[in-house]
Amino acid sequence: MLSKGCRLCQQGAKLVLFITGRCGRGCWYCPLARERKGNDTVFANDREVSRPEEAVVEARLMSALGSSITGGEPLLVVDRVMEYTRALKEAFGPDHHIHLYSALVPDEETLKSLRGLVDEIRLHPPPEEWTDILDSPYLDGVRRAKARGFYAGFEVPALRGVEVLEAALPELDFLNLNELEWGEISADEMRRRGFRLTDDLHNAVKHSSRWAQPLRHHKKVHFCPSRYKDSVQLRERLKRIARNTARPFEEVTVDGTVMYGVTECNVDDHHSRSLMKEGQYQDYGDHLELSWKRLRHIAEQLPGRKYIIERYPNGGIVVEMIPL
Numbered sequence: 001m002l003s004k005g006c007r008l009c010q011q012g013a014k015l016v017l018f019i020t021g022r023c024g025r026g027c028w029y030c031p032l033a034r035e036r037k038g039n040d041t042v043f044a045n046d047r048e049v050s051r052p053e054e055a056v057v058e059a060r061l062m063s064a065l066g067s068s069i070t071g072g073e074p075l076l077v078v079d080r081v082m083e084y085t086r087a088l089k090e091a092f093g094p095d096h097h098i099h100l101y102s103a104l105v106p107d108e109e110t111l112k113s114l115r116g117l118v119d120e121i122r123l124h125p126p127p128e129e130w131t132d133i134l135d136s137p138y139l140d141g142v143r144r145a146k147a148r149g150f151y152a153g154f155e156v157p158a159l160r161g162v163e164v165l166e167a168a169l170p171e172l173d174f175l176n177l178n179e180l181e182w183g184e185i186s187a188d189e190m191r192r193r194g195f196r197l198t199d200d201l202h203n204a205v206k207h208s209s210r211w212a213q214p215l216r217h218h219k220k221v222h223f224c225p226s227r228y229k230d231s232v233q234l235r236e237r238l239k240r241i242a243r244n245t246a247r248p249f250e251e252v253t254v255d256g257t258v259m260y261g262v263t264e265c266n267v268d269d270h271h272s273r274s275l276m277k278e279g280q281y282q283d284y285g286d287h288l289e290l291s292w293k294r295l296r297h298i299a300e301q302l303p304g305r306k307y308i309i310e311r312y313p314n315g316g317i318v319v320e321m322i323p324l
């Protein structure tokens with residue numbers, strides 16, 4: 001059975017709040033990007049933020065139904081976690097579902113601070129502890145969290161030998177297995193261990209889904225394929241943002257990106273303006289933005305550079321620029 005956190009992720013309805021890039025562990029498979037690892041910065045989805053209110057704005061933009069607190073190690077900055085989760089709960093109400101990832105074992109005091117702010121806790125025990133998981137402090141951590149009313153379980157990468165975690169299942173609310181991903185930082189170690197990619201298109205590590213196989217039948221186990229994160233979660237999240245932010249002349253694509261046209265014609269030129277429909281373009285002083293279809297239609301009559309832009313919604317990264 002999927003945890004509520006996972007269900008909302010699948011709908012792309014969770015704000016991803018990267019609360020810090022600091023982490024005391026040095027997992028060889030760490031998937032963090034180089035520019036995030038070790039830096040004490042906060043990102044709400046892909047936007048760097050410095051105040052909880054900015055994260056709330058980002059959550060509003062996508063009509064978020066919940067948030068996932070990730071890192072780095074969130075419990076290194078418990079006060080910050082409290083500050084941001086409190087702002088999110090205050091803005092969206094107690095039903096705004098918040099799950100927190102951590103590779104540390106939360107003590108009683110930490111759990112007490114998070115009560116009412118975080119709903120679900122996902123602990124990441126290191127692989128060295130998996131064979132003795134029944135004696136691991138991580139299982140104690142889950143027991144403590146459950147006793148305090150949190151929904152609690154493990155979230156780990158699907159490595160070879162992960163099936164030993166079956167022993168912990170009776171005590172866990174869930175066990176999430178993430179397909180192992182080839183990372184920027186972990187690439188050398190992956191190569192040294194003889195790992196390879198499944199194909200040229202995705203960054204899933206070959207055999208990881210097979211290593212998860214012995215556990216996948218269990219009702220508490222959820223396997224999250226790497227391609228799913230891009231093809232479903234990200235796409236659905238982009239669509240939610242695009243629905244709220246796309247300008248009238250922008251086309252929202254099936255991937256959740258937006259498309260529009262740009263002309264660098266003289267914006268004061270009467271003839272150029274007469275080709276555009278009132279209210280169907282935006283003037284930026286040195287260029288105009290309008291429907292890409294309209295631009296293609298009138299392109300030959302306009303001087304200067306013209307192109308079509310496809311990008312993530314709300315001024316996000318440019319995916320493609322097509323000259324006309």
Ligand code: SF4
Nearest residue numbers: 023025027030072103
């Ligand atoms: S605990 Fe998480 S963030 Fe820290 S090194 Fe391991 S995988 Fe990376």
